[in-house]
Amino acid sequence: xxxxxxxxxxxxxxxxxxxxxxxxxxxxxxxxxxxxxxxxxxxxxxxxxxxxxxxxxxxxxxxxxxxxxxxxxxxxxxxxxxxxxxxxxxxxxxxxxxxxxxxxxxxxxxxxxxxxxxxxxxxxxxxxxxxxxxxxxxxxxxxxxxxxxxxxxxxxxxxxxxxxxxxxxxxxxxxxxxxxxxxxxxxxxxxxxxxxxxxxxxxxxxxxxxxxxxxxxxxxxxxxxxxxxxxxxxxxxxxxxxxxxxxxxxxxxxxxxxxxxxxxxxxxxxxxxxxxxxxxxxxxxxxxxxxxxx
Amino acid sequence: xxxxxxxxxxxxxxxxxxxxxxxxxxxxxxxxxxxxxxxxxxxxxxxxxxxxxxxxxxxxxxxxxxxxxxxxxxxxxxxxxxxxxxxxxxxxxxxxxxxxxxxxxxxxxxxxxxxxxxxxxxxxxxxxxxxx
Numbered sequence: 001x002x003x004x005x006x007x008x009x010x011x012x013x014x015x016x017x018x019x020x021x022x023x024x025x026x027x028x029x030x031x032x033x034x035x036x037x038x039x040x041x042x043x044x045x046x047x048x049x050x051x052x053x054x055x056x057x058x059x060x061x062x063x064x065x066x067x068x069x070x071x072x073x074x075x076x077x078x079x080x081x082x083x084x085x086x087x088x089x090x091x092x093x094x095x096x097x098x099x100x101x102x103x104x105x106x107x108x109x110x111x112x113x114x115x116x117x118x119x120x121x122x123x124x125x126x127x128x129x130x131x132x133x134x135x136x137x138x139x140x141x142x143x144x145x146x147x148x149x150x151x152x153x154x155x156x157x158x159x160x161x162x163x164x165x166x167x168x169x170x171x172x173x174x175x176x177x178x179x180x181x182x183x184x185x186x187x188x189x190x191x192x193x194x195x196x197x198x199x200x201x202x203x204x205x206x207x208x209x210x211x212x213x214x215x216x217x218x219x220x221x222x223x224x225x226x227x228x229x230x231x232x233x234x235x236x237x238x239x240x241x242x243x244x245x246x247x248x249x250x251x252x253x254x255x256x257x258x259x260x261x262x263x264x265x266x267x268x269x270x271x272x273x274x275x276x277x278x279x280x281x282x283x284x285x286x287x288x289x290x291x292x293x294x
Numbered sequence: 295x296x297x298x299x300x301x302x303x304x305x306x307x308x309x310x311x312x313x314x315x316x317x318x319x320x321x322x323x324x325x326x327x328x329x330x331x332x333x334x335x336x337x338x339x340x341x342x343x344x345x346x347x348x349x350x351x352x353x354x355x356x357x358x359x360x361x362x363x364x365x366x367x368x369x370x371x372x373x374x375x376x377x378x379x380x381x382x383x384x385x386x387x388x389x390x391x392x393x394x395x396x397x398x399x400x401x402x403x404x405x406x407x408x409x410x411x412x413x414x415x416x417x418x419x420x421x422x423x424x425x426x
Binding site for chain 2: 008011012015016019043044046047048051052055103107108109171174175178179230233234238271274275278279282286
């Protein structure tokens with residue numbers, strides 16, 4: 001396998017944090033725009049957001065080996081305010097408690113949740129800003145790495161943001177199906193969200209790959225590794241076909257059939273979106289490898 | 295699905311249709327589905343308190359299960375890539391067999407300048423047969 005200093009823990013963090021942030025945004029959108037008929041989806045999204053980002057952050061901390069064995073050194077993470085990573089740490093540190101409090105308030109869990117019920121709208125506004133920042137930060141974290149020209153592009157946060165919204169919606173839809181499988185017909189309305197986010201993700205991915213081919217030699221090597229090199233089987237099968245094209249087609253049918261689609265296909269489309277999101281992040285990280293493996 | 299379950303399912307979906315005025319598209323969908331009339335609203339009995347706590351417990355469990363599902367997807371993708379990457383064979387960029395580059399390069403950088411005959415080398419002349 002390709003040798004890389006950025007391993008699976010970082011990939012897992014990028015995926016879980018993106019999905020958690022996206023789930024939060026999906027929950028807030030459902031609660032604000034259609035609180036009566038999309039309540040289950042809002043509940044599921046809010047309940048999954050906090051744990052997902054928290055588990056992702058644990059992966060990030062585990063990857064920081066110096067920070068793990070000498071935790072007092074983590075103070076340096078927030079000491080340089082001119083760094084994007086410092087702001088990312090601050091955003092993550094604030095988002096996790098806000099996401100848990102929002103879940104408690106929306107679902108009236110525990111005394112704290114019941115007390116915060118009247119502040120749900122405030123939590124939604126603050127939490128949405130933090131969620132969007134968290135999703136963008138997963139892209140910024142690797143876009144600021146100057147040593148890897150393939151990652152070093154402003155398109156990276158945009159790509160990760162689109163993928164985060166798509167995977168977050170998938171998490172909320174799976175959670176809603178777990179809470180109450182009879183909401184599956186209602187979920188057909190949200191298939192439109194998948195259609196939009198997957199289309200945006202595909203467009204940004206095409207731009208990202210083709211711009212990389214002409215941007216620099218190193219970026220072109222990485223892009224070639226994805227489209228025709230050693231990682232191309234994963235890229236075409238896991239990301240393009242299973243992660244984008246199949247769920248896009250299923251969501252299209254789901255939206256226009258409106259509840260007539262079998263339940264396992266509805267949930268299956270969401271699972272495929274998650275597989276695509278994880279694979280996309282893994283391949284972007286793994287493709288930043290020395291050129292001699294191509 | 296029994297008749298009772300169907301009725302309960304219809305009742306759960308009803309608020310969505312009441313909350314938003316039906317668009318032309320939605321009206322078309324209702325017609326396509328058979329144009330069945332919406333049954334009159336039925337007052338749901340108030341749930342007992344222990345039911346609420348049970349429902350909250352179920353919600354939290356569903357959130358946890360969703361998180362576990364996402365983590366399992368991450369694990370599955372990592373496993374697939376790690377396991378199948380052992381089967382990947384990196385294609386060589388140049389084949390060493392019959393590669394004339396090293397010999398040509400030696401000829402270029404050599405100190406011994408030899409007179410090179412023009413035309414086809416003798417060895418090749420022996421091995422190849424040219425069209426007359």
